[in-house]
Amino acid sequence: MDVPSITCVIVDDELSAITTLETMIREYSWIKIADTISDSKEAVNKLLELKPDLVFMDIQMPEKTGFELVSELYANAFKPDFIFVTAFDKFAIEAIRHAAFDYLLKPVDPLELQKALMRYAIKFKTENHENNIQSLVENTILKHKIKLSTAGGFTLIDVEEILYIQADWNYAEIFLCNGKSELVTMNLGSLEKSLPQSHFYRISRSIILNLAYLSKVSRVKRMALLTKDGKEYSFKIPFLNIRKLEHFLSGSKSII
Numbered sequence: 001m002d003v004p005s006i007t008c009v010i011v012d013d014e015l016s017a018i019t020t021l022e023t024m025i026r027e028y029s030w031i032k033i034a035d036t037i038s039d040s041k042e043a044v045n046k047l048l049e050l051k052p053d054l055v056f057m058d059i060q061m062p063e064k065t066g067f068e069l070v071s072e073l074y075a076n077a078f079k080p081d082f083i084f085v086t087a088f089d090k091f092a093i094e095a096i097r098h099a100a101f102d103y104l105l106k107p108v109d110p111l112e113l114q115k116a117l118m119r120y121a122i123k124f125k126t127e128n129h130e131n132n133i134q135s136l137v138e139n140t141i142l143k144h145k146i147k148l149s150t151a152g153g154f155t156l157i158d159v160e161e162i163l164y165i166q167a168d169w170n171y172a173e174i175f176l177c178n179g180k181s182e183l184v185t186m187n188l189g190s191l192e193k194s195l196p197q198s199h200f201y202r203i204s205r206s207i208i209l210n211l212a213y214l215s216k217v218s219r220v221k222r223m224a225l226l227t228k229d230g231k232e233y234s235f236k237i238p239f240l241n242i243r244k245l246e247h248f249l250s251g252s253k254s255i256i
Helices: 015-025 040-050 066-075 090-098 110-122 127-140 188-194 239-249
Strands: 006-011 031-037 054-058 081-086 102-105 145-150 153-158 162-168 171-176 181-184 200-202 207-210 214-218 223-228 231-236
Touching: 006 015, 006 040, 015 031, 015 054, 015 110, 031 040, 040 066, 054 066, 066 081, 081 110, 102 110, 145 181, 145 188, 153 181, 162 188, 162 223, 162 231, 171 188, 188 200, 188 207, 207 223, 214 239
Parallel strands: 006 031, 006 054, 054 081, 081 102
Antiparallel strands: 145 153, 162 171, 162 207, 171 181, 200 207, 214 223, 223 231
16 A cells, blocks of 8 residues: 655653654654654644644643643644544543544554554545544543542543542542532542643642632632632642642732
């Protein structure tokens, strides 16, 4: 089969994942790796500069998710093809599959990579394909359910409905925007890995906040304030974590 000459870029915050995928891709002489990007904050500008045909995009990264990067690229009128490289659960995988995307599960299997590249080589870009991509982006940036273990089984929670999470040893209580809560049999570290890292922040050993509802942080009182439907929720935050949070937010919230 004749294959096109294409350029690609790998976007992943894990350097080991980049190295592994880069080594595999170099087995295919018709694919040129234009660059690799490990900092999601720099990804959009670099991709707009390089204009690759194909982007191997990690989904779950600090600062910005892969879906958010796709959305920003679309906003800049750049619509390359994407192969998502993900460790996400089956709900996100089903969304990707429904949108006619290609994806690879971590750790990447060389045979699955070969299949994805062959599919890409014969795939035509269509307007419908682009619309599917846009639909996927719009419906997965925060509209994503996660499966969490409970004492009696498991529960499915829409991440955008989470207000904050408070942990106690190997249990955690998830407080929802509707005033209800769910007790799950998971420690805070495991929960943190399940959440979009660009929207949730761990301010202490026992508290994770949804940054969408963060309204103020006080250095003097060492308190973080959430506001939802006129109600306020305050949390203690160590001074060092205030500095880290301020850097993370890049000045988007009020810290006094």
